[in-house]
Amino acid sequence: MAAHLIVLFLFSVLKGVHSITIVSKVSVKAGKSISIPCLYHYQYTDHVKYLCKGYFWTSCRHAVKTNEPDPSGKYLISDDKKQQIFTVTVNHLTNQNTHYWCVVEINNGPDHGQYFQLLVTNGTPSLYVDHQRITGYIGENITIRCHHSNSGEMKWCRLDRNCVTGSPGSIDGTTVTAHMSEPNVFTATMSGLKSENSGWYWCAKGDIQIPVYLTVTENTTTTPTTISITSHAVAGNGKITTMEQWNNFTIVENKQHRASFPPKILIIPLSVLIVIVIVVLFIWFILRHIEQSKAESSATAMVGEEVTYSEVITKKKCSPKAGDKVTYSEVRPKKKRLPKAEGKETEVTYSVLANLY
The missing domain is CATH 2.60.40.10 (Immunoglobulins)
Incomplete structure (x- = not known):
């Protein structure tokens, strides 16, 4: 060997x-x-x-x-x-x-x-990480967990750069702390990430390494802390000088835009709704008035007319026979009063017609 x-x-x-x-x-x-x-x-x-x-x-x-x-x-x-x-x-x-x-x-x-x-x-590797590719956010921290079963010195290094061991150190101006957090696991924590921290790193335990690629990007999640510091986003010369300032400035602009939402946008749909309601009520009122007028006209016509009832009674006339009795009826007009309508009294004549055979 x-x-x-x-x-x-x-x-x-x-x-x-x-x-x-x-x-x-x-x-x-x-x-x-x-x-x-x-x-x-x-x-x-x-x-x-x-x-x-x-x-x-x-x-x-x-x-x-x-x-x-x-x-x-x-x-x-x-x-x-x-x-x-x-x-x-x-x-x-x-x-x-x-x-x-x-x-x-x-x-x-x-x-x-x-x-x-x-x-x-075929079993568990001597040294491995949870994910070989990870993502961090500018200004925040990230922790990498390196699982191991072998012995030797632990390291967190950037490819072709310096390494950090048990004591706190720095890589590309970013603070790095590597320590044993629990048995068979050591962690490397990078604080205050910057965009230039993106790249290849590696965990090492003894003579075994595992490469890890770190991507550092902007955090698009809006937080109260980010909004509170946006008053400093514009430098004294009135220009935006960094990508972070631009993102913060954009958050404030969006917030102000939401706060100054023009109420005039609601006037047109509201006006249309009001006009539709008025037209519907007007049509309903006209139809109701027409129906009431028809009902009153019909009632007046019935009251003003004179109604004559006739009763016709037909009687068979038989030749009188010996011993039979003959009864004769007399027809007399009868007057019957109808209920008064608008102060007038209507006279109704009934007649009875009898035929004798």
Whole structure:
């Protein structure tokens, strides 16, 4: 094993180890995915980068290149030329996925590569984090929990920057505290995050590391604290000088806009509603008046008319027989008074007609 390490060291020196910076040993569970950042020198910004699979540099085979994607999806690669970092991702890890090289292709010369090892296990990895990619907010704090089962010194480092161990320290001007919060877990807390804190970091316990990508962005959630400090959002020269001031200024403007909501907008729908109600009431009143007039006219016509009732009684006239009695009826007009209508008295004449046979 010592001979292999010596050989790797010699090849690393020959292939320009100073050109690429990566983590060296990562523990990961079988079946999962892992992303490895590879930091390169700015002079290689426009060069092709690739992932080479194999233990020996001379016999490794490229798995994926920035100009040749892997059609199977097993390997992925992306190049962030602004930060001079290309990232390789290995999906669906197995025990055969263990030895790799991050490589920068050199035109008309030997390529530059750096070796890293994946410790693939079916059980719990020796060192892992809850999420390999996390998000923090400007001005706030973030805590990363690093779970471990191995021994050694704990570290929280930024790729190609300084590290913070057990005592509080600083990375890129941001305060960092790393300590053991509970058994087999140590935490790294970054306070007062800034946008420039975005990038690749790594937890380390002993000789094992796990890369973590931190994205620092604006918190879009409106809070009373943010609104209370917006009076300082505009600098003395009357200009907005920072992105934070612009966001705070926007919050105040939106709040003032809501407070000065013009009531005239409600006048038009209210007026239309009132007109509709008035028209409906007017139509109802007209129809009701017409119905009442018809009813009164009908009643007046019935009262003013003279009604004559006639009663007709037909009697059979039989020839008188001996011993029969004959009764004769007399017709007399009878007067019957109807109820008075509007002070007048209506006279009704009844007549009885009798026929004798």
